[in-house]
Amino acid sequence: MYLEIFQTRIIGGKRGPFFGALINYWAFTGDSTYNNITIQAMEHQAGDKGDFMPNNQTYTEGNDDQCFWALSAMMAAERNFTNPSSSYPGWLSMVQAVFNEQANRWDTASCNGGLRWQIYTWNAGYNYKNTIANGCFFDIAARLARYTGNETYAEWATKSWNWAKAVGLITSDYQVYDGTTDVSNCTSYDRTRWSYTAGIYLHGASVMYNYTSSLSTNATSTNSSSASTWKTRLDALLSKTSFLFSTNESSRHVMYEPPCELTSSCNTDQLSFKAYLSRWMADVTQLAPYTYDTIMIKMRATAQAAVAQCQGGTTGTFCGFRWSSGIYDGTTGVGQQMGVLEVLQGLLSANVSAPVTATTGGTSEGNSAAGTESDTTTEVQYSALTTADRAGASIMTAIVIGLIFSAVYMMIT
Numbered sequence: 001m002y003l004e005i006f007q008t009r010i011i012g013g014k015r016g017p018f019f020g021a022l023i024n025y026w027a028f029t030g031d032s033t034y035n036n037i038t039i040q041a042m043e044h045q046a047g048d049k050g051d052f053m054p055n056n057q058t059y060t061e062g063n064d065d066q067c068f069w070a071l072s073a074m075m076a077a078e079r080n081f082t083n084p085s086s087s088y089p090g091w092l093s094m095v096q097a098v099f100n101e102q103a104n105r106w107d108t109a110s111c112n113g114g115l116r117w118q119i120y121t122w123n124a125g126y127n128y129k130n131t132i133a134n135g136c137f138f139d140i141a142a143r144l145a146r147y148t149g150n151e152t153y154a155e156w157a158t159k160s161w162n163w164a165k166a167v168g169l170i171t172s173d174y175q176v177y178d179g180t181t182d183v184s185n186c187t188s189y190d191r192t193r194w195s196y197t198a199g200i201y202l203h204g205a206s207v208m209y210n211y212t213s214s215l216s217t218n219a220t221s222t223n224s225s226s227a228s229t230w231k232t233r234l235d236a237l238l239s240k241t242s243f244l245f246s247t248n249e250s251s252r253h254v255m256y257e258p259p260c261e262l263t264s265s266c267n268t269d270q271l272s273f274k275a276y277l278s279r280w281m282a283d284v285t286q287l288a289p290y291t292y293d294t295i296m297i298k299m300r301a302t303a304q305a306a307v308a309q310c311q312g313g314t315t316g317t318f319c320g321f322r323w324s325s326g327i328y329d330g331t332t333g334v335g336q337q338m339g340v341l342e343v344l345q346g347l348l349s350a351n352v353s354a355p356v357t358a359t360t361g362g363t364s365e366g367n368s369a370a371g372t373e374s375d376t377t378t379e380v381q382y383s384a385l386t387t388a389d390r391a392g393a394s395i396m397t398a399i400v401i402g403l404i405f406s407a408v409y410m411m412i413t
Helices: 002-007 012-029 035-046 063-078 091-104 131-148 151-167 195-213 227-244 270-287 289-308 334-346 387-412
Strands: 128-130 179-181
Touching (some): 012 035, 012 063, 012 270, 012 334, 035 063, 063 091, 063 131, 091 131, 091 151, 128 131, 131 151, 131 195, 195 227, 195 270, 227 270
Antiparallel strands (some): 128 179
16 A cells, blocks of 8 residues: 555645655554655655755745644654654754744734744745644643643643634534634634544543543643543534444445545545544544544444545555445545545454553653744745855846836737
8 A cells, every 4th residue: 555655646734644644654554665755755744954944945934834744743753753863952952842832832812822824924824723733732732741641731622622613623522623714813714523523532532631640639630621621512513423434234333524525526635635644533432532433333334435546556556535335436636645644554453552651661852942943924935145046036027127118019010
């Protein structure tokens, strides 16, 4: 299957989760074939500051893009993946850098808080406070709390959850919407319900349940809520994921993407969403073991249907997207391949150790001050103009003026 993945193109902000899939593959199978290229890619994307905002992409990068790379780094720390080379910070430090930068972007100027979709004002979507960016921040805060034991992260996770509930991105009956806009002061919503927005809050709630369950009664902070509170939230979110699984008799319990799959209108990013839900549901069975039977009924049915339609491409083993149909749908891409892989790996969750923490064997090096060196929302880097730059600009200006005059002449004559 990985041969097929490498033969397809990795695009957009979902490259981070792709390398997370490779980390997961190693953790669940023990096969280290792809470890070196994964480390190389993660180090490259981490950039000079170790915050997943490299100079070649920083100013078109959204909060969700940055956070998805951090999720893969957090997985590397939790699964005790091979540490980066000595010239780079540890996986944990990279996640802490992203957390600190995004906490600094928490925007109380509108909607009483929340993260914007985009980091910079010039990018389309800056006014949108989308659920995945905020859910991702919630998830890394929860996971940092569990890994480090630092209650400050738990307080941020609770703060982020409370904001999403108060603003209506998570409804009173635990539906999870796509996002809202500060133009309406977050009073109107895109009510689309994607699998990965439900999945990110499901996963984060399971992390907080696990974290608070590990605390003694006296040590439980009122700021991060009790284990019973997080269990209630986790159970409600898990119940609501039922709409993401087919109820047709021929494909009962098979995962699908309701907003776009049946109409074949999913874009490239959306084709990868089921991979994340599969990954997170497998993690939930380890973080909240009482959910195992409920989740595995759906995961087994989904895996069986997903594998059955991997009959496409030149090798006859490429996987499509519409698993519930029972036949290959003719589509090919990283999202489709990654989705099938993640749901298959999820079936092995009972055979591997749960994500580790700093006190249960985790070896990743952290730095709680990472990402606090500068304000990435205002720090725009411009290279100094050189003589060659000025000469080139002059030449281009002359060419453009010449083309304008030529066009005017042609129009006149």
